[in-house]
Amino acid sequence: MNTSKILKKYKTIPKYNLLNYITPLQNLDKIARQFGLQNLYVKRDDLTNFLGGEEVRFYEYILPYIKSNGYNSILNVNDYHSNDGIVGSMISKKHDLDYFLITKNAAHKHTSGNILICKLFSNEVHSLNEFWSSNIDDYAKRVESDLKKNNFNPILIHKNEDVIFLKSLAYINAGMELNAQFETKKIKNPYILCTLNESFLGLLLASKLFNYDWKFIGIQIESNINLEKKLKIIETKSKQLFNIDIIFSSKDFEEKYDVSNDYGVLSEKNKQAILLASEKENILLNPLNDCKTLTYVIENAKKLSDKNLIIINTGTNVSIYNYLQNLNL
Incomplete structure (x- = not known):
């Protein structure tokens, strides 16, 4: 090479x-x-x-991709204790992108640590119960569809190749x-x-x-x-x-x-x-x-x-x- x-x-x-x-x-x-x-x-x-x-390194390359493809918001999926939502929501806020987060297995969890910061910096946090956590792809598609109806153009980065x-x-x-x-x-x-x-x-x-x-x-x-x-x-x-x-x-x-x-x-x-x-x-x-x-x-x-x-x-x-x-x- x-x-x-x-x-x-x-x-x-x-x-x-x-x-x-x-x-x-x-x-x-x-x-x-x-x-x-x-x-x-x-x-x-x-x-x-x-x-x-x-995630900071990740978003150095994700942000230009988002901007160049005309997206105005991010829709992400992770577990309630994942780090991705924290950094993603903070970076999105700094770079004028709306951020929507779906957190698995988060229903009834105490708002501290990761969840607290995600709620502070995200437009919206969906805290899912066990049923929807096991059907996460369907739920994410529903949220994506609803956002588009409300004039958002989100990139669903969950499983995006x-x-x-x-x-x-x-x-x-x-x-x-x-x-x-x-x-x-x-x-x-x-x-x-x-x-x-x-x-x-x-x-x-x-x-x-x-x-x-x-x-x-x-x-x-x-x-x-x-x-x-x-x-x-x-x-x-x-x-x-x-x-x-x-x-x-x-x-x-x-x-x-x-x-x-x-x-x-x-x-x-x-x-x-x-x-x-x-x-x-x-x-x-x-x-x-x-x-x-x-x-x-x-x-x-x-x-x-x-x-x-x-x-x-x-x-x-x-x-x-x-x-x-x-x-x-």
Whole structure:
């Protein structure tokens, strides 16, 4: 692959600058020593703007797409404890877009943490019960139809294939940042540990486009991510954009760690990971995803002991307020 041509093409993709600095790569040396690890780092994407998290990078590419296609509003779907609604609603407000959010499993939930911020910055929040949460696509289509009748032109970003690809493209930037940080710190053969979503897929795509010698361990926190479909979308659209064949396979993954049965649930080991990160390294891990990545590292410290481990901390820390009672502090 001609990486200079790929980079040149990548830089032509419309982008809003929502993140004006490189997020740090922090050495977790205290935790590493405690568990006998050679090297453990964390990419601090929890320090992006708008309360932090991967979504800030996502919207750098989603916003131009929305504007260029004539949409005047966003309709989004996520769980009540998801970070997407927080950042999406705040960014939409700043950029004069109406924002409508459908939250699954949110009926009768206390208005705190994520839900509180979403209600502050969204035009409307639909808090669904169990029945409608299990029929989310039908509900979203109804809301979309009602909005159009009221002179809104919303983009339904839930399962939108262009948006899936744009989110992945956003993390090519993060991949280039990481590569430069690895060179500065002389980190060889890194193992990237990240929640299995578009952030992970974007880093994987970057490694293929620019021939990075990286290994990947994916942490699956949701059962319905439809990974194979997303990989196929990225393969197809990468071919169209870069005019090269990108092929994903099971060989791209050193391991997939599946904790999707406990989506949104904090185990005792997850709680200990959160407390350990805050006490030892002064880092607040998102309870929904990033604490589960550290939990994996701790549980598998023996087999990972000689690896250069890189945790991608993608969460928004506001989510901790959804779990105050669970943490028993």
